[in-house]
Amino acid sequence: MTPLQALQKYFGYSEFRLQQEDIINNILNKRDVLALMPTGGGKSLCYQLPAVLLDGLTIVISPLIALMKDQVDSLNVAGIPAAFYNSAQSLDEQSQVISKLNNNQIKLLYLAPERLFGTESKLISFLKTLPVVQIAIDEAHCISQWGHDFRPEYLMLAGLKKKFPDVPVIALTATADKLTQKDILDKLALHNPAVFVSSFNRANITYRVLPKRNSFDQLLDFLDNRRDESGIIYCLSRKSTEALAADLKAEGYLAEAYHAGLDNATKACNQEAFLRDDVKIVVATIAFGMGINKSNVRYVVHMDMPKNIEGYYQETGRAGRDGLPSGALLFFSPGDAIKLKEFAKVNDNPEQTQIMLNKLNDMVHYCQLPTCRRKFLLNYFDEQAPDNCGACDVCLSEFTRFDGTLIAQKALSAVSRLNQRFGSGYVIDFLRGSSSEKIREEHKQLKTYGVGADISKADWMRYLRELVALGYLQITEDIYPVLKLTEKSNPVLKGEQKVELIASQIIEEREKIELPFDTALLDLIKNTRRNMAQLENVPAYIIVSDATLVEIATYLPQSLNELRLISGFGDIKLARYGREFLATVNNYCKQHGFVSKMDQKSRKRERKSRVSKSDMPATMRSNDTRLVSFELFRSGKNINEIAAERSLSPTTIEGHLSHFVQTGELDVLALVAEAKIPAIKDAIESYGADRLAPLKEVLSDNYTYGEIKAVVAWMSVESRNKSQDKTK
Numbered sequence: 001m002t003p004l005q006a007l008q009k010y011f012g013y014s015e016f017r018l019q020q021e022d023i024i025n026n027i028l029n030k031r032d033v034l035a036l037m038p039t040g041g042g043k044s045l046c047y048q049l050p051a052v053l054l055d056g057l058t059i060v061i062s063p064l065i066a067l068m069k070d071q072v073d074s075l076n077v078a079g080i081p082a083a084f085y086n087s088a089q090s091l092d093e094q095s096q097v098i099s100k101l102n103n104n105q106i107k108l109l110y111l112a113p114e115r116l117f118g119t120e121s122k123l124i125s126f127l128k129t130l131p132v133v134q135i136a137i138d139e140a141h142c143i144s145q146w147g148h149d150f151r152p153e154y155l156m157l158a159g160l161k162k163k164f165p166d167v168p169v170i171a172l173t174a175t176a177d178k179l180t181q182k183d184i185l186d187k188l189a190l191h192n193p194a195v196f197v198s199s200f201n202r203a204n205i206t207y208r209v210l211p212k213r214n215s216f217d218q219l220l221d222f223l224d225n226r227r228d229e230s231g232i233i234y235c236l237s238r239k240s241t242e243a244l245a246a247d248l249k250a251e252g253y254l255a256e257a258y259h260a261g262l263d264n265a266t267k268a269c270n271q272e273a274f275l276r277d278d279v280k281i282v283v284a285t286i287a288f289g290m291g292i293n294k295s296n297v298r299y300v301v302h303m304d305m306p307k308n309i310e311g312y313y314q315e316t317g318r319a320g321r322d323g324l325p326s327g328a329l330l331f332f333s334p335g336d337a338i339k340l341k342e343f344a345k346v347n348d349n350p351e352q353t354q355i356m357l358n359k360l361n362d363m364v365h366y367c368q369l370p371t372c373r374r375k376f377l378l379n380y381f382d383e384q385a386p387d388n389c390g391a392c393d394v395c396l397s398e399f400t401r402f403d404g405t406l407i408a409q410k411a412l413s414a415v416s417r418l419n420q421r422f423g424s425g426y427v428i429d430f431l432r433g434s435s436s437e438k439i440r441e442e443h444k445q446l447k448t449y450g451v452g453a454d455i456s457k458a459d460w461m462r463y464l465r466e467l468v469a470l471g472y473l474q475i476t477e478d479i480y481p482v483l484k485l486t487e488k489s490n491p492v493l494k495g496e497q498k499v500e501l502i503a504s505q506i507i508e509e510r511e512k513i514e515l516p517f518d519t520a521l522l523d524l525i526k527n528t529r530r531n532m533a534q535l536e537n538v539p540a541y542i543i544v545s546d547a548t549l550v551e552i553a554t555y556l557p558q559s560l561n562e563l564r565l566i567s568g569f570g571d572i573k574l575a576r577y578g579r580e581f582l583a584t585v586n587n588y589c590k591q592h593g594f595v596s597k598m599d600q601k602s603r604k605r606e607r608k609s610r611v612s613k614s615d616m617p618a619t620m621r622s623n624d625t626r627l628v629s630f631e632l633f634r635s636g637k638n639i640n641e642i643a644a645e646r647s648l649s650p651t652t653i654e655g656h657l658s659h660f661v662q663t664g665e666l667d668v669l670a671l672v673a674e675a676k677i678p679a680i681k682d683a684i685e686s687y688g689a690d691r692l693a694p695l696k697e698v699l700s701d702n703y704t705y706g707e708i709k710a711v712v713a714w715m716s717v718e719s720r721n722k723s724q725d726k727t728k
């Protein structure tokens with residue numbers, strides 16, 4: 001059997017993701033491998049598939065017992081014999097595993113590192129009597145002190161290669177910084193390893209950061225239309241997880257807390273309820289999640305800023321493992337950053353402390369970005385990315401720049417008049433002429449008092465942040481941060497330097513699953529799945545993923561042969577669960593007079609050429625998102641249809657298409673009615689094309705941003721052509 005055949009047969013997938021195939025081939029050729037892939041990228045498959053193909057036992061080292069159970073359940077459901085061996089089992093269960101191992105009845109054995117190399121462990125000599133063909137080390141970064149998640153027991157794995165010199169070892173991690181990477185290779189003493197670094201882009205996650213104000217209300221806003229979806233909400237302290245879970249319950253949400261201080265029974269119970277969708281929201285400290293493979297987590301919220309980008313990326317990565325659109329939201333307040341500084345100190349280790357502080361600074365920087373968040377994250381992991389991802393709050397906002405010199409002057413002179421001794425809250429109240437008693441009497445006499453009353457508090461907050469980001473102001477790093485001037489302030493105050501600010505008009509959109517699927521049927525097959533899961537005593541997503549159900553509800557397969565073409569149905573799952581799903585679908589279709597739409601489903605093999613962004617090398621990906629929209633447009637879809645299909649806003653799609661007007665590949669008339677062009681052109685010629693907002697204002701509501709953008713693009717072609725004519 002080839003790897004590809006095994007992929008279809010056991011896992012029900014028709015193509016490999018990222019570098020899975022290469023990785024697998026290396027293992028099959030007995031070469032050591034280090035594989036770096038983002039969370040949700042599909043690491044498990046890289047050793048599970050060789051485990052199925054190879055004749056013998058695969059040992060999987062994994063740090064958490066919870067993870068083992070989940071993985072073993074899903075392997076068994078797919079018809080692959082797997083087991084774990086750990087201290088949570090009874091002696092009876094343990095000896096059952098041993099006897100199965102002796103009879104070669106197990107393909108994958110999951111172990112914690114301390115089990116393997118613990119002082120009185122005889123396990124290793126026992127394992128040496130078995131035909132071990134592969135060793136997989138999951139979460140391999142835990143071996144590195146440079147990483148953010150060092151686990152001393154992982155150091156025991158250093159002796160592994162000596163014990164099993166001829167067995168290929170595959171080390172896997174979602175943490176990719178170079179130092180950690182090198183450390184893993186050194187400590188594990190891998191032989192001539194093949195190293196694979198996949199793209200870390202998680203294209204289906206939309207990143208958002210909101211300034212923390214009244215975070216509970218902000219959270220309720222966010223949750224309002226996500227009531228039926230699963231999510232993880234991270235808090236910094238144990239106490240706040242419990243308080244927030246209680247508050248959410250009071251609002252009618254199915255929420256539970258999870259942190260390391262709870263007793264084991266409560267932890268297990270809350271986790272289990274979450275996996276089984278009986279609890280929708282887990283409010284947790286970072287103790288929760290490593291090892292949670294629940295694939296239908298639709299959002300991850302950080303109520304407080306995480307300590308570093310690595311942690312943040314891993315935590316947000318727990319959203320959307322099934323590939324469906326998902327969200328990551330972070331509430332940021334500069335005060336949190338200061339609190340975290342205290343935690344970053346590592347006793348008696350200035351070097352380690354500095355590493356932690358630098359990581360913290362990167363995190364703060366991320367929260368205050370005026371540019372694409374995804375680009376920052378990918379660059380952080382040494383990966384190229386386009387400037388605009390179309391799926392982070394920055395890219396989803398329509399930015400227009402305007403001359404903010406006057407605003408800047410007001411802010412800077414307020415800071416100066418207040419002798420650079422007050423924080424942004426006070427400065428804003430002062431600027432707005434607040435009559436509050438908090439404002440000192442002598443300040444109320446100053447000329448600058450109240451000069452910014454025409455601007456809202458929220459806007460002032462934004463402007464101040466921007467002025468800081470642009471270097472015209474700075475914030476001290478005290479417990480009570482204070483605004484101060486910089487060397488760039490003076491020229492602005494003297495009127496020698498102009499300042500551009502951003503007026504943002506947020507086009508909020510919610511990540512939706514935009515396939516035209518039948519929601520009523522989806523609910524029905526979810527029920528079918530729930531019943532099966534209860535019978536098998538596993539979480540529902542282990543039977544098949546949400547993405548698989550969405551495909552069924554979209555294409556309405558009517559026979560086992562059609563169902564086989566739905567992603568996620570391997571042979572065993574098809575045999576075990578296929579008929580029951582089909583019964584539900586058949587019934588529903590009969591009732592409503594629907595027929596199969598499988599012919600609309602592009603053949604699985606052909607799907608590669610389409611959207612699959614992450615499959616392309618980073619260098620090719622940069623313009624790809626625009627190209628995808630363009631291809632869809634050329635195939636006859638209109639802007640709204642493309643927006644729906646791609647879960648992007650129509651404005652974003654218009655932006656994509658305008659690009660091709662500019663390159664000359666698309667006629668402007670495809671986007672704008674001919675009759676509208678003269679007026680837009682006129683406006684552009686009078687007001688310039690730098691800022692769209694004033695153009696939109698003079699043109700009124702009959703003209704969309706998209707149309708204006710398209711004409712701007714077209715006119716730039718025209719002028720380019722003209723200037724070329726001139727040079728001829």
Ligand code: ADP
Nearest residue numbers: 013015016017039040041042043044045295321
């Ligand atoms: P990781 O361990 O890297 O965080 P997982 O191994 O849990 O990610 O995989 C995430 C999800 O992607 C799982 O639901 C898995 O079944 C699915 N998956 C893995 N490989 C493929 C593939 N080639 N095609 C489709 N889905 C895949």
Ligand code: ZN
Nearest residue numbers: 372389392395
């Ligand atoms: Zn972006």
